[in-house]
Amino acid sequence: GAVVSQHPSRVICKSGTSVKIECRSLDFQATTMFWYRQFPKKSLMLMATSNEGSKATYEQGVEKDKFLINHASLTLSTLTVTSAHPEDSSFYICSARDSRRGTGQFFGPGTRLTVL
């Protein structure tokens, strides 16, 4: 149980394009999903938290117009990096939990984004 998947696992895009990353909870309902970014040789940095059906809450310093988060269902959240720049290249990791049942927070495998 507690499986979270992400798609794609790797993506390369040109500067100025937009990239969408999907995060799915496979065997539980994710009332809350989190998006993290991991810089090389660093731990995870929380970008935003979203509750199903509500707007995401962004951490300080994270541009909400650049990192669009949609959490339209209990099993799917998407992160869209708009007008990507090379400095957006990073490892993006989502996680999910069912806050109604008080489960833990389980993490997806991550998506490596490279912007050329």
Next chain:
Amino acid sequence: GEDVEQSLFLSVREGDSSVINCTYTDSSSTYLYWYKQEPGAGLQLLTYIFSNMDMKQDQRLTVLLNKKDKHLSLRIADTQTGDSAIYFCAESIDTGGFKTIFGAGTRLFVKA
């Protein structure tokens, strides 16, 4: 404040046991996790333990939790070269908002 600390590096010989330690500061943790990350790859959940448990065993992995000392450990028996990776300790706390805090990661190097 909330903090999770772990040593940055551990080196063991193949076949030996590895013990990776972690300490945390928040006593209201609900779940504690161990994740593995291989170079260039994503996070792989190895195991997790509820805060009301003392021990959890899963094949070669043994997790010990000492709530009094706020200490979590991961023991890998018969360590193999394929176990070389970074191991992240993390705790989830739920006090007025749920969040998970990660340690900086312990890099395990297994010598053949």
